[in-house]
Each structure stands twice: as C-alpha cells, then as structure tokens.
Amino acid sequence: MSGLEVRARDRLRELELDVELQVDGDGCAAIVGPSGAGKSTVLRIIAGLRHPDPGRVVMREEVWLDSGHGINLRPEERTCGLMFQDYALFPHLSAWRNVAFGMPGPRQDRRGRALEQLRRFGVEELADARPASLSGGERQRVALARSLARDPSVLLLDEPLAALDTRTRAHAGRELVHALRGTPALAIVVTHDFSEAAMLADEIFVMDEGRFVQRGTAAELSARPASAFVADFAGSVVLNGTARPDAGGLTRVDLDGGGVLHSTALIRGPVAALVFPWEISLEPGGAAHESSALNRLAVEVISVTEIGNRARIGLSSPQPLVAEVTVESIRSLALRPGARVTATWKATATRLVER
C-alpha cells in the first residue's frame, strides 16, 4: 500500500527548509531532530496549514498539494489529524464537545460517539470537564481522542509527550504506542528525543537545519550513523579527530585536543569516532594491566548522574564523553567530579564517520 509522500521547499525566518519524505504502509514514522530544525513545519505542510512553493503532498494516491498544478486542498478537506504540542484543546468546550467538534454525521448522536471515543482512551468519566481542570496526561488523551475523531488517514503528533512531567511520560508513551498500533491511520511523530522516537516509530527521519540527514530504524541509526550529528543524536559518544593507517591494519585517530584512539574502521582524514556509553569501562587512574581494550584515555570525571541501578558519568578527555557504569562502580572507583580515571574500550567498538 502506498503511503505518504511529501516534497517541499520553504523559507522560515533563518531556516531554508528542503525536505523529501516518503512513508509507506500504515505504521508510525518519527521525525527527530533538535528544536528549530523545522520538524513542526513539516507537519503543518502536511496538514495544509502552510503552503510551500514548490510543494507536493500526496496521501495514498490523493493529491493534497501540488504547487506546480495549482492543487492545494484546504486543511478541512484533508483527512489528517493533528495533535499539537500543547494539545490546543478548546478551553471553552468540555472534553466531549472538544472530541465532537470534528465529528461528521448527525448532531443528535455526537455525544454518544464522542463518549465512545473518550472511552477508548480511558477518559470517559471526564467527558463534561473543561480542559483547564484536567491533568497533563488527561489532556493528552482527550487531544488524542479528538485528533482521531474524524478517522484520519494520517495522524500527525507534534511532541506528543513533551508537555507531560517525567513521571507521567513513560506511562503515557507506552499507551501511545498501543493507541497508534490500534489505529489504521499512518502516524508521524515529531520529537526532539531519540529514545522517544525509537519507542514510538518503526522508521526514523533525522532532521537538522531544515533537511533530513538520515532515515532508518532506531537500531540502524545507532549502529551506522551517517554523520556525527546523527550519532550524537542516537546516543553515541562523539570524539573528533584525524584518522590515518596504523600498524596491524588498524586505523589510528589523533583526537583534537590530545589523546589517541584505534579503530577497526578503515577511513582516512578528519573523522568523528563514535562509541556507545555502555561500551566504555572505567579503571582507577594510572592503573596499568593487560586487557584486550586497545583504547585507553586518561579522563577527568565531570558529573555523576544516577539513573536507577546505573549511572551516567560525564567525562572530559578533554573532549566530552559519557560512560555508563553500574551504581556499584561509583563506590568502588570513588567516582566524583574531579576524580581522574582511565576510560577504556575496544577498537572494534569504535566506529568512524567522515566529518
């Protein structure tokens, strides 16, 4: 089944937007990137709230926008649901009236159908409440119910979890995954959080400065990032340096600011060396012993952040890097800001991309 196809060039203040996007089937795709990359604008173009020229939007063989042929369907003519970042619930209408607002069909059975829609998301009992009296999580469910009330063929979600506090977010995220699987609509989620994109979407488009820089599954983007930007976004440590051939068929990377790495990747010139934080082990400073880990960097501890039973250790080599260790290691290695340790990892865990 053919899905959604978008091509657009547009100018936004400082940003030159130039995107081409093709999503097949009826799954969920994510557009991920830093704020100001133009992600929300892509959604607005699909929804018909922005009219780029040149621009083309085709949804399942239905042309919504074709600037070359003067076709431009109005937002209300596109079968497209859009959930705004702040949810944009109508403050003067109760929850069920918010949901019923977009419902087609006879007036008299709108309430019944709106209630049914609210029940799908477990907020039926809030039908008569005004948005101002709802919690963040409840608002999100009402907004989701509303954006699906017209049975859209494509559902656009702009930072669906950003307005929630961290405690609600994990739960709401799991529910959202469930809800998106349950709808026949093709979903496109915009987020600045790679892990959120990985959780919600089958396919991820990484966006930077108005362009898509790479597409792939979360695993592909993590394992084979096309650039240091993507790698950084996908959670890798990124160290800049210059690569040249070394003994034993390995590649030697002289890091900017000092330090040497080895990698099994075979490229030359200015590179970004990538390594996952959980591949990095920490040893007491100055300890010399045999290990298969070829890469050994003297580093200084900058920060220690516990996350459950593990901890993210911010390090300076002097280039910044991050290691993930168990909470137990914090004590045994006496990790605290200012402590000097050695970061080690294998050459095989070191990926290189051209800069």
Place this chain on the structure above:
Amino acid sequence: MRRAAFAVGLFLALFLVLAFLTLPIVAIFVHTSPGDLISSLGEQDARDALWLSLKTSLAALAIIVIVGTPAAYLLATREFRGRSVVVTLIELPLVLPPAVAGIALLASFGPEGLFGSALDDAGIQLVLQTAGVIVALTFVAAPFYLRQAQEAFAAVDRNLLDAARTLGASEARAFIRIAVPSAGQGIASGIALAWGRALGEFGATLMFAGSFPGITQTVPLAIFARFSDDFTAALALSGVLVIVSAALLLSVKVLGRSPILGGRAP
C-alpha cells in the same frame, strides 16, 4: 522602613484616584433624594430621553458589533500591506474632539456634505433625525469596540484556530465557534466600553442631529437642556443615567465572565 513608606505611598495614590473619581458621582446622589429620581422619571420628556438613549445606543452597538467583529478579526489575524495605517485611521475618532466629530459628520452626511445629495436621492434623512443620532453614536463609539476586539482576537492562541481547521472546520466556522468564544471576555469589555461611550455621547449628537425632545434628545442632551433653568431636574436625570449605565456595564461584564462567552469562573 523604606518599603513601608513605599507601600503607604501606593495606597495613598489609590485613595486619591478613588476619591477623585467617585466623589463627584456620590455628590449626585447626595443632592438627589430617591424621590427626586422617581419623580424625574415621571416626566414625559425624561422618559422619552431615556428610551431614545437606550434605543439609539443599542442600534449603534448592534451595527458596531455586527460589522466591527469580523473587521477586528481580519486586522488581528492577517498580515497585509498598510495594516498599521488602517489601524491608525480606525483609531482616529478616539482622539477627535466631539465638536470636530460633529462637523465631520455634517461635512460628509449633512445636506451640503460629500454624500448629502446621494443620501437625499436615496430618500435617507439623517440630520435632525433619530437615524442621525445612531450615526453619530456609531462614529464615536466604534473605535472603542474595534480596539478591544482586535486585541482580544490577537490574543487568541493561533493553534486553537489551526486545530479547528484540521478538525474539519472552515475558516468561517473556526471564527464563529472558536475565535469569538475565546475572545469573549475582550469582546464583552469592548461592548461595555462602546456602550458607555454611546450612552454618554453629547457633542457630535448635538451638532449633527440636534436636540429635539423625543427625536434626537438623548439623556445627555436632556440633562444639558435642563441644566440652565432647573438644576435639580438635571441632577435627578444624571442620577438615573449613572444607575442605568452602571447596571448595563456591570451586566455586560458579568456576562463576559460567564462560560457562554468562554470566560472562566474566577
């Protein structure tokens, strides 16, 4: 010590403002017994003036709201060349002295005015007619409403309007169902201001429509007509106008807070 002095200064300023603005109104009622108020309503002329004021101000208000609301929405939500010029021109009557407004109306809609003969051909008489009062009131009161409504519309979250569009609403439906209720409080206060201005209108009405009891003599004109020979009667009628205006403005404000107009309970 300094902070206490500052706080005292603030309270003193508020006290002065309050005293200066309310004492003259209190004075009206000190000089007028409730009996005077009621007996002043017994006069046919006074009742005519009150009825005329109500009728003409409501008619002007209806014109202002029906034409002004979409105009204010356009000014608030669309960018176009010359927009700020248009806004300034619309606000001009705010700063015109009433006498100038009266002359301006005569020069445009009077018998010798710019559109005088065209109106005459169409069989429309404005000068010295009740319709003329409505024109004068509309002219002076409209900018008050337009300003408030424009500000209220500009403050409406654009995402709400966009959300309405993606939910299948046409631009017109988004305007009526979402923009107007969301701007409800601002619109209500604009109505209150414009109505207050229309009820108190004096100069432009006098010059353009004259002061004929039952036809163009609104309450402010009736008060002025009485003031030279019967100060007590003028005072009593003033008291009535204060009460009526206060009641109208208060009810509009209360309505603006009600959920029907999108207001939230405090």
